[in-house]
Amino acid sequence: MSKYRCVFMSCVAASFLGSSVGVWAQGAEEEAWGDGALARSMFGDDFEQSSGVRIKGVAQIGWSHNDASDAGWSPNDGHTNYPVVGANDEGFQLNGIQLTAEKSLKSNILPRITPLPGPKPEEFSWGFTAELIYGRNGLMAGMYGFDQQWAINRPGNDDSVKAATSHQNYLAAPQAYLQFYMPVLDGLAVTVGRFGSGVGYEIPPATRPSPNFFYTHTYALVSQPDQVAGVLVSTNVFRNNYGLLAAELGVVNGRQNWQDNNAQKSALGALRWRSPDMRTWVDYSFMSGDEQNDLDHDIQMPVSRILSDTGLRRDHHSLLVRHHFDERWMLAVEGLSGKQRGNADHSIDLITGQPFSGAHYRGANATLRYKSSKLVEYGVRVERFEDPDGFALLPTTTVAGSYNAVTVGANLNLHPHLVVRPEIRYDWQSDNDGVRAYGAGRAEHQTTFSIDALIYF
Template sequence: MPSINVKASGALIAALISSNCVAAGTTEPLAEGTAFRSVFGDSLERDYGITISGLLDVGLSLNNNSSSKDRESGLTNSPLTGISDEGFELEGLHLFVDKSIKTTEFLRVTPLPGPAPTEASFGFTMETFYGRNAQNSRLYGWDTHWGINSPGDDDADKARRDKQNFLSTPNLAATAYLPYAGGFTLMAGIFGSGIGYEIPANVKVARNPFATHSYAMIAEAGSMAGVMAGTRLIANKDMLLGVEFGVVQGQGNLRDNNDEKSVIGAVRWRTADMNTWIDYEFMLGDSQNDSFKDVQTPKGRITSPDGQFKQFHSLNGWHKFDQNWSMGAEVLYGRQDGDGKPTTIDVITGPGFNGASWWGANAVVTYQIRKDLSFSNRVEHFDDKDGYIQFPASTARGSYNAVTTGFRYDVNKYLVLRPELRYDWFDAREHDRPYGSGDSRNQLTGTVEALFYF
């Protein structure tokens, strides 16, 4: 059984990940960890299984709505995420530190083929990064108000105007494999939820095709704090089946701001050759601020003395047709309950909040031109009829639609380029215009992203 580095926050493009991770190691050293190995040698990795690696993620982007004056401020691509600023953006300078474990269930990603290990294995995972995207990955009670994040931690508009960079540590967890009851894997600490098709962090093994993210990923849970466990139920010549379950503080917080925990879980099915997979993932639990003394906005828009239940469901999958063609797709549904009482207050719409729901579908088709070059197209429809779940990027009520096309070119083992062209349009319920600083219902965006692994 191979060792797996658990460093992707919410990594769910499982077939692509596992096809790289499960394969036998190459004699050529990976780009990841090059800088550390060149200075300190490879004894830490060789003797203790600890890897230290880095990623520099930068981009250049323009859209057809903004003037040169507009581009002096940040978030002018909003509500797009991934690269939200026009012009140059430091998306993130990442540091990963991992001690891999031998396991049959790679939590948040996939069950793995092969015999179950017979010995216990213990490890950890850590990701910290500095840049524009770190603003959205912080957790309340953890890194939200670190000194380096001031003044933007309390003044979002100033952070936008100044294009302020932030520091975040969205993954810091202990991991373990225990060879009992068929073998199961544990994780405890701060980690990405693994809910949804798309991966927040651009770890190389995930092979994300695009620079900008889907609206679905904005709606999904992100990082959280708690514990989770998983096991591989079936592993035979026909299929793999794994299940996962966790108890967490809620979305984006280490300091719980209500009296109830949330639960997350997944069922993951694979064909034995890992060329087809289907995942169902969910998150359930009350999601409200109990008091105005501890409001965790924008993670939670509702304040109420009573529990307000929130649910999220994602069904997603991937299939490899042949050596060139593959396709991934997702359908999702979510709802935030509201009892309509005067004491149930939405920070945007005010007292009497009576609930909101959203749903979406997206699909990605990829043509692998050659080993180092691929071409992808993504289409998406996302219905946020109550203008709730895309907050704070947008409170527009209606349906977002997007078509994205782009290349991924692995220049060498260190450098990946991802140019893309994206067109978005919005079907409004009433008067909302989410693009162009609130004056347009469509947007054409061109982006080039460079990923340097070291």
């Protein structure tokens, strides 16, 4: 079957599945989201109002299958959907059970998200967020020098092969930070602690709302910085008839790094523009800093795969444009590029064992979403990610070349406590010189059938 026919059939199947279940879903009574229901039942309905603290949870379980594993390895081996991420394993999996405690800022700017319209609050405000997750997703959420070293995460933090074959679950604390709002300039906020970088379009947590419409994620997410530890300053630049513009700048330890593996910090920043009606968003975000392992520090694989006695900077840039045409249609388009400096005389690639002279990558992805009702929404995503040096997609693959993907799916909001997301995804390689990345290195393309459930409590 040609790849084009396979994509077409995938689209038809996902659309049919979404429509069939959606008929029942549209009859459900619309209610408020179920986030925080467990805490309200334990502490009372007035706990959140009196304390300002909200406690909420989400459990994510899924099932997945691809047509490439049979040619290469057993689905029981774990991570058999790689280099596709999100639904890492075939069969049933506990992606995660996540608990969050948060106190929101009273602010006209949401750090790492958006400036807000309306009057500037004139009072100081503070808030916090603390998260804990257990499941397969905890592997990617672990941070070096912190939860990655916890005893409960052994042997996976030392033996990745054994952890994959045993489908080991991990415990991590993805975010733990304080935030402060100050009524200076046109509104300024400071974030301190461990937090998501805010670089790029997709974000790892299965929160609601979020840009993560699909169960599986883009290759872009693998390449972009996830969590960081440090300080971020966010401020409004202007809010007028030309729109809203916020600027952000921070200093952090590095990617997934609580205890720095070299002597230099990294810079993190963004410019976020919104149209006056908030229907069009334009975000430029970046992270830049040395990411090599110094000779006298612990090796932090796979985030830092270069060993060197000199500083080697890694840059990542993302430009995102998102537009809501009306209440039903939304389009988001992201372009990204990255570069890791190298020095063949003073650095070694710990994967290949060869001198490292540098690497670069770039990609583009677009997501079109259509909301057919208050309870059913459809989506199509296309992506091309070029990794000619086989550098950017570690740990999912080190095969050089270009990765292409088409994903179709639906969000079925069956109940305030339940969202079901079926999807069908087709991936194929190009510019790979015959080296195969799917099915344990035996296939150049892969069709993945996945469905997950997000249970909010």
